[in-house]
Amino acid sequence: MESLTTWIEGLLANNDIFTLQTLSYYGEGLTTTVQLVFLSLIIGLILAVPLAIGRGSKHQWIKMPIFFYCYVFRGTPLLVQLYLIYYGVVFIEGIQDTWLWVILEKPFVPALIAFTLNTAAYTTEIFRGAIKSTARGEIEAARAYGMSWWLMMRRIVLPSAFRRALPAYGNEVIFMLHASAIASVVTIMDLTGAARFVYARFYAPFDAFLFVAAIYLCLTFSILYLFRYLEKRLLAHLKPSGQ
Amino acid sequence: MKIQTILGISLIGATLFATSANADVRDIRIGVDVPYEPMEFRTPDGELTGFDIELGNALCAEIGIQCEWVVQGWDGIIPGLMARKYDAIMSSMTINDDRRKQVLFSDPYFTPPSAWFAPSDSAIEVPYPQTLEGMTIGVQRGTLQDNYVTDNFGDVADVNRYATADDMVLDMDAGRLDIVFLDFPVGKATLIDSNAGDYKVIGEMITEPKEYFGDGFGIAFRQRDEDLAQAFNEALSTLKDNGTYEEIYGEYFGSK
Known part of the structure; x- marks a missing residue:
C-alpha cells in the first residue's frame, strides 16, 4: 500500500490539478454515483414489476393511478422532481420534528427517492409494453392447460416479457447513469459534483470534465458489456439460425 | 438616392465616428x-x-x-x-x-471579512476544527470560503457545496446546515437582516490567512x-x- 501511494505520487508530480486529494474526490464521487444509480435501479425494478402488471389491469381504479403516476414522472424533468423532493419538502410545516426528517435531512435519500420514482415510471412503461406484446397463442395455451392467472403470469408471461424488455431496459440503465449527473445540484458529491468542485477550484474545465467523462465512459462500457452478455444468454432463441 | 437612404447612411457614419473617437x-x-x-x-x-x-x-x-x-x-x-x-x-x-x-x-x-453564521440557538462558540467535528458546513462552491473550509474542516465535518447563496440559505432555514461560512456583508444581508433574530454571527470576522482570503x-x-x-x-x-x-x-x- 505504501509503495502504491509513492508510485502514484511519482506519477502525479508536477501536476497542479490531479493531486492525491482531488483523485480521492473523484474516487468518492465514483462510489456515490454507483451507489445512487445501482440502488435506485434495483428498487425501481422491484416497484416496476407489480406496477407494470397493474397498468395492464382491466380495473380502472388500478390502471388509472398507475397511468397517472407514470405520466407525471415521465412528463416532468428529473431535475424538477429532485428540486421538489429536496427543497420542496422543507416547506411542509413541522416536518423537521417528524421521523421523516431523519431520512430527508441528508441529500442522499431525497435524491435516491427522486431517481427511484423516475426510473420506476420508465421501467413500468417498458415492462407494460413487453407484457402486452406477449403472443396470444401462448396465453391461450396456458389457459387451455388450466393455469391460474398467477401461475400463467409467473411461468409464461413474465419470463418472456423480461427477455423482450431487456434491450430497452439496458438503455434505461444507461440513461439513469447519465441522469444521475444532476445529483450535485443538491450538494451530493457524485462524479459530476467532484468534477465541478475541481473545475471551480482550478478553473480548468477541460481537465476536470474530460477526466470525469472518461470515467462515465468506462461505466457505460461495463453496463453495455453486461447487457450484451445477458442478451446473448437469454435471447439466444431469437438469433437467426446457423450462427 | 432617396432622402431616407442618405439620412440612414449618414446616421451609420455618425455612429461609427462616435465609437471610434473613444x-x-x-x-x-x-x-x-x-x-x-x-x-x-x-x-x-x-x-x-x-x-x-x-x-x-x-x-x-x-x-x-x-x-x-x-x-x-x-x-x-x-x-x-x-x-x-x-x-x-x-x-x-x-x-x-x-x-x-x-x-x-x-x-x-x-x-470584506468572511464570517461564520449559525442559527441563534446554536451552541457553537468558536469555530475550530474540534468544535465543528461532525457538523454540516455550508459554502458556495468554488468560493475562497469553500477552499478555506475544505482544507481546514474537510476532514472532520461534512461540507455541503451550493451553486448559489440562495440555495444555501434555504437549506439553513430547513435545518440541514449547522453553520455556514460566507462573505460577511452577504451573510448579514441574507441571513441576519432578512430573518430578524433567527441567525447570529459566530466568532470573529476572518481575514487571515492571506493565502485564502487574499x-x-x-x-x-x-x-x-x-x-x-x-x-x-x-x-x-x-x-x-x-x-x-x-x-x-x-x-x-x-x-x-
Whole structure:
C-alpha cells in the first residue's frame, strides 16, 4: 500500500490539478454515483414489476393511478422532481420534528427517492409494453392447460416479457447513469459534483470534465458489456439460425 | 438616392465616428453572479442593483464608456471571461494568487471579512476544527470560503457545496446546515437582516490567512487588457478622491 501511494505520487508530480486529494474526490464521487444509480435501479425494478402488471389491469381504479403516476414522472424533468423532493419538502410545516426528517435531512435519500420514482415510471412503461406484446397463442395455451392467472403470469408471461424488455431496459440503465449527473445540484458529491468542485477550484474545465467523462465512459462500457452478455444468454432463441 | 437612404447612411457614419473617437477603451460587458446581497442582487421589479453594480456604473461613467451587465453563474465566471462572453468580472471576486494566474486584477475596491453564521440557538462558540467535528458546513462552491473550509474542516465535518447563496440559505432555514461560512456583508444581508433574530454571527470576522482570503475584491480582466485595467484603476482613485465611492459605500454598509 505504501509503495502504491509513492508510485502514484511519482506519477502525479508536477501536476497542479490531479493531486492525491482531488483523485480521492473523484474516487468518492465514483462510489456515490454507483451507489445512487445501482440502488435506485434495483428498487425501481422491484416497484416496476407489480406496477407494470397493474397498468395492464382491466380495473380502472388500478390502471388509472398507475397511468397517472407514470405520466407525471415521465412528463416532468428529473431535475424538477429532485428540486421538489429536496427543497420542496422543507416547506411542509413541522416536518423537521417528524421521523421523516431523519431520512430527508441528508441529500442522499431525497435524491435516491427522486431517481427511484423516475426510473420506476420508465421501467413500468417498458415492462407494460413487453407484457402486452406477449403472443396470444401462448396465453391461450396456458389457459387451455388450466393455469391460474398467477401461475400463467409467473411461468409464461413474465419470463418472456423480461427477455423482450431487456434491450430497452439496458438503455434505461444507461440513461439513469447519465441522469444521475444532476445529483450535485443538491450538494451530493457524485462524479459530476467532484468534477465541478475541481473545475471551480482550478478553473480548468477541460481537465476536470474530460477526466470525469472518461470515467462515465468506462461505466457505460461495463453496463453495455453486461447487457450484451445477458442478451446473448437469454435471447439466444431469437438469433437467426446457423450462427 | 432617396432622402431616407442618405439620412440612414449618414446616421451609420455618425455612429461609427462616435465609437471610434473613444477607440482606446471601448464599451464593455461586465460579468456578474446574482444574487449575492448586498453586493449584487435584483430589486423586486427585476433591476440589477447592489454595491458592485452601482460602483461599476459609476466607474464606467467616469471613464466615459457604456457598460452592460451580463449575468453568469459563479462556477463558470472565469471561463466565461476567457471565452469573451464579457470583458470584465465585477462580482465580489477576491484577489488571490490562484486567480492571478488566470486573470488580471484591478486594484482592490473593497475588502470584506468572511464570517461564520449559525442559527441563534446554536451552541457553537468558536469555530475550530474540534468544535465543528461532525457538523454540516455550508459554502458556495468554488468560493475562497469553500477552499478555506475544505482544507481546514474537510476532514472532520461534512461540507455541503451550493451553486448559489440562495440555495444555501434555504437549506439553513430547513435545518440541514449547522453553520455556514460566507462573505460577511452577504451573510448579514441574507441571513441576519432578512430573518430578524433567527441567525447570529459566530466568532470573529476572518481575514487571515492571506493565502485564502487574499487582498480584497478586485475587478478581473483578461491578462492582455492592461489598458482597460489601467483605466478602471484611475477611475477608482478619482471616485475615492471626489467622495463618490464614500457615498455608494455608505448606502450599502453605513458610513465607515
